Amino acid sequence: MGDSVNPFESFQEQVDEAAEYIDIDEGMLDRLKNPERILETNLSVEMDDGSIEVFRAYRSQFNGDRGPYKGGIRYHPNVSRDEVKALSGWMAYKTATAGIPLGGGKGGIVIDPSEYSESELERITRAFATELTPLIGEDSDIPAPDVNTGQREMNWIKDTYETLENTTEPGVITGKDISSGGSEGRVEATGRSTVIAAREAFDYLDKDIHRATVAVQGYGNAGWISAKLVEEMGATVVAVSDSSGGIYNEDGFDAVDAKIHKRETGSVTGFAGADEEITNEELLQLDVDLLIPAALENAITEEVAQGVQADVISEAANGPITPKGDDVLAEKDVLIVPDILANAGGVTVSYFEWVQNRQRFYWDEERVNNELEDIIVNQFDTLVDAYEEHGLPSMRVAAYVVAIQRVVDAAEQADVWP
Numbered sequence: 073m074g075d076s077v078n079p080f081e082s083f084q085e086q087v088d089e090a091a092e093y094i095d096i097d098e099g100m101l102d103r104l105k106n107p108e109r110i111l112e113t114n115l116s117v118e119m120d121d122g123s124i125e126v127f128r129a130y131r132s133q134f135n136g137d138r139g140p141y142k143g144g145i146r147y148h149p150n151v152s153r154d155e156v157k158a159l160s161g162w163m164a165y166k167t168a169t170a171g172i173p174l175g176g177g178k179g180g181i182v183i184d185p186s187e188y189s190e191s192e193l194e195r196i197t198r199a200f201a202t203e204l205t206p207l208i209g210e211d212s213d214i215p216a217p218d219v220n221t222g223q224r225e226m227n228w229i230k231d232t233y234e235t236l237e238n239t240t241e242p243g244v245i246t247g248k249d250i251s252s253g254g255s256e257g258r259v260e261a262t263g264r265s266t267v268i269a270a271r272e273a274f275d276y277l278d279k280d281i282h283r284a285t286v287a288v289q290g291y292g293n294a295g296w297i298s299a300k301l302v303e304e305m306g307a308t309v310v311a312v313s314d315s316s317g318g319i320y321n322e323d324g325f326d327a328v329d330a331k332i333h334k335r336e337t338g339s340v341t342g343f344a345g346a347d348e349e350i351t352n353e354e355l356l357q358l359d360v361d362l363l364i365p366a367a368l369e370n371a372i373t374e375e376v377a378q379g380v381q382a383d384v385i386s387e388a389a390n391g392p393i394t395p396k397g398d399d400v401l402a403e404k405d406v407l408i409v410p411d412i413l414a415n416a417g418g419v420t421v422s423y424f425e426w427v428q429n430r431q432r433f434y435w436d437e438e439r440v441n442n443e444l445e446d447i448i449v450n451q452f453d454t455l456v457d458a459y460e461e462h463g464l465p466s467m468r469v470a471a472y473v474v475a476i477q478r479v480v481d482a483a484e485q486a487d488v489w490p
């Protein structure tokens with residue numbers, strides 16, 4: 073049997089595995105595995121040449137027991153209903169793992185944004201924002217950036233919503249530009265939590281991250297910031313990749329220079345600081361101390377996992393390891409810091425942004441980074457306690473056990489009505 077590559081099936085398997093360690097009835101388990109509701113919409117948008125193109129888009133509101141639905145919006149040709157469902161579920165357990173008072177949601181448009189002009193992307197985004205307006209709000213559902221979206225798209229969504237609702241409500245969306253109510257530290261937050269979590273994992277193993285060699289798969293926002301910050305900790309980045317391929321230098325290279333090269337040429341490949349070109353699969357199987365998957369789901373399948381040699385994996389991407397890949401890595405004693413803690417920095421600083429928006433009172437970057445660090449370190453310790461006390465098979469199971477219990481506690485308090 074090959075790997076299950078449907079991310080929603082992977083997500084449900086993860087919840088089922090953790091549920092075995094919790095006293096939970098079947099109805100509640102069903103609730104914990106399925107979204108509350110999904111918007112599926114077809115956006116008809118005028119292109120620059122006057123033609124009309126239709127784009128399928130989704131928003132899944134997975135669970136709101138602990139607070140407003142929260143999660144990003146991605147633009148990618150592989151977006152599907154099941155992918156959005158899985159990503160929204162991971163958000164629900166991510167906010168619970170981080171212990172922040174938010175639920176889980178996710179959205180996406182089926183599109184390759186590199187094929188459209190900026191004005192077309194603005195019309196597509198505003199069309200989606202128009203469909204989303206009845207569903208979102210600072211107390212109901214709060215979108216954010218994800219793969220191929222950033223401050224620009226968030227600003228368009230905020231502006232469309234505020235215009236249609238005749239209000240000012242910056243907390244309706246996070247990941248905005250600072251001038252539109254964004255938070256200091258938000259752009260770096262996902263990479264920052266990924267490396268803080270990795271550092272805690274190294275400490276736990278009595279190893280020193282300062283001397284670690286690191287490979288990073290994916291060089292978008294989460295990947296490249298992780299590479300930069302881990303390098304600032306003293307580690308050596310020996311390999312990075314993007315969808316065009318990877319680069320490797322046994323002695324390491326400058327992560328920022330590699331990013332500049334990508335910005336100028338569109339890819340990390342061809343970067344002068346590296347002496348070898350490698351594939352994404354070769355990168356994932358390098359003999360490094362720390363591996364950071366920062367691209368998409370299903371990067372580490374059962375087959376890829378057989379060749380993984382890293383001691384620690386900190387998941388910057390959502391769902392980068394399939395359940396079968398996880399089983400192989402467990403046998404090899406690889407310590408995996410799961411996505412729902414490792415990359416929770418993004419949504420945690422989104423939470424800080426929302427708090428600042430509601431108070432109309434803004435923090436400096438130091439405060440943001442310190443508060444983020446406290447949350448990731450404390451929650452890492454909570455997961456380690458659960459992992460050790462209950463003899464759980466992995467940190468991932470520990471994260472789900474802790475997170476599911478927090479959602480169940482909130483759901484039981486609220487009671488299921490009617």
Ligand code: GLU
Pocket residue numbers: 142143144145166214215216217218219246247390415416418419420422
């Ligand atoms: N898209 C990010 C994630 O997957 C951030 C979500 C948010 O800030 O709401 O966690």
